[in-house]
Amino acid sequence: MTKIETDVVVIGAGPVGENVADRAVRGGLEAVIVEAELVGGECSYWACMPSKALLRPGAALRAAQAVEGVTGGVLDPAAVLKRRDGFAANWNDSGQVQWLDSAGISLVRGRGRVAGERRVIVEGEDGETEIVARHAVVIATGSEARIPDIPGLRAAKPWTSREVTSAQTIPRRLAVLGGGVVAVEAATMFADLGSQVTLLSRSPLLRSLEPFAGEAVRDALRARGVTVREDASAAEVTRHDDGSVRILLDGGEEILADEVAVAMGRAPRVRGIGVDDLLGDHGLDVDDTLRVAGTEWLYAVGDAAGRVLLTHQGKYEARAAGDAIAARAKGEPVDDAPWGRHVATADHAAVPQVVFTDPEVASAGLTAAEAEKRGMRIRVVDYDLSHVAGAGLIADDYAGRARAVVDEDRGVLVGLTLVGPGVGEQIHAATIAIAGEVPLARLWHAVPSYPTLSEFWLRLLEEYGL
Known part of the structure; x- marks a missing residue:
């Protein structure tokens, strides 16, 4: 030795x-x-690098197509996979x-x-x-990845996040079990690459975040042809001799797919x-x-x-x-x-996170429910991001939402959630404000550049009363 x-x-x-x-x-x-x-x-x-490499081409294409004057454009799945391999x-x-x-x-x-x-x-x-x-x-x-004890699931050799992010071919039909970040990102990337995706969740999507975030992602996935079920619990999974997968739901409904991905926690x-x-x-x-x-x-x-x-x-x-x-x-x-x-x-108060779906979801700090559970006296301030002048420059029909959670006793921000195109690049300002416990009265003096999406900070503060 x-x-x-x-x-x-x-x-x-x-x-x-x-x-x-x-x-x-x-x-x-x-x-x-x-x-x-x-x-x-x-x-x-x-995980992080290959998944975002797979998600970015679809996001870039949609961003271009959201501006009048840009026409056409398609994704080349083989080129997307090759680019992912490089990352x-x-x-x-x-x-x-x-x-x-x-x-x-x-x-x-x-x-x-x-x-x-x-x-x-x-x-x-x-x-x-x-x-x-x-x-x-x-x-x-x-x-x-956690593989739940669903009869037949392990024998069916399901994809986990590893197989999702390293896939060399695009399945014609993909079933995704789960409703968290990995699940919705997998549904997004494979829908972009041409798969017929069925997303099966036992509860509302992205349930650890503000409820409107999961609702926005659900609606957008459905609008792009993804079948989203938020009441689906798999009772049995079978891999057939021809390679296809049958998922039997509680209640007897059957879902057929070419691959099944499990994204039910880690x-x-x-x-x-x-x-x-x-x-x-x-x-x-x-x-x-x-x-x-x-x-x-x-x-x-x-x-x-x-x-x-x-x-x-x-x-x-x-x-x-x-x-x-x-x-x-x-x-x-x-x-x-x-x-x-x-x-x-x-770790306890200022954790940032970005979900690279369409629309993007970005959060920092606590949700309103988490803050209330900790006994804080809070005020929630919501704002429609489409009302910011810079939003219309990003996309002709920009849709998005911001929610600030304020600790009223200290006068500081303790949480921010953003939903909309490009919001992932906006969240670090909130992380700084939360970690630094910057008083809102001082934050009001941090003037956002015009015309950028960051002007939502001013609008949130005005909604708060400053």
Whole structure:
């Protein structure tokens, strides 16, 4: 058995694990990162990057066609898939490995498991490697698609987000099980590429967001020919000998498809790696410095911690954890007060998200329901985005909506949801306002440029009474 000693061991070389290791190295420590698959992780090859590469051509075409004077235009599915392959680096991680080397991070390939305090065993193709950490072990193993216990579903070999984003052919008929972000984005991209899509959800779409967001996406999908069911629960799935799939719904209705995609949530990939006795309800329980409860040396970041299953938020956690590990290793003070350098406070109050559907959905902070559940005295302010002069320049028939959630006791914004073309590029201003707890009276002095869509900020504040 090969033996290595280092300061920090990170299990998982996705973008979250890479960020932990990078921050630790920047803080003067040595780091070894362990990866069983491709360096770069889920986001690089089977999620964020390839999915957005598949979604962007349809969005660009619709944006062009929404302006008078632009005619024609079609998507070339083969060209779209080829472009996607480029963004997924053709599923070759040599570029990511080169980055690790340039950042001074050592790579050990294989499946890592925690075998004791500060001790990791890696099972690789050439045997086992033991890595001992002088300071910390970090779990950054990401998550995997949940496959519900629907009779016949596993045997039918369904697509998960991996197959959706790496598909090499476009099915004539695609059934999507689920109503969350992955489900609606899959429905959007394959409808763009020519599939006859049926979206089967047991509840309203995008139910974790403001209700009007899911309603807008549902209506737009239906208008583009997607069959959307928000009351559909699959009772049985069968893959026929000819390759087709039959989905039997509760109540006896049958849906036929060529492929079925499952998008019904994700589970942290943390079982069987030596930390099962530390698992909580949603992953490994951690404090705001991302240190696992009851330990002094074990950390979990990203989906493994189960706090917020979004790549950008996991990378934020990774930066906090890497800096905290370096500070503790050198005996320096740890700034673990809310909004301190070594904590991931934004996980609780200022999480941004973009859903790349048509229309786009963007949110930051809390929904009205979440704010009320936390006991806040709130005021909700809605505004029709089409009334902004800049909206008409983006699309002749621009349709969109904004909702601000204001904490009345503090006079600050705690949530914003936007629905409409191009709103994803607008949301970071809200993230700043929420994280910075900028008083609305001061925010009124942040003058938006004319004529841009960002003028909705002024209109929201005027609606509020400023």
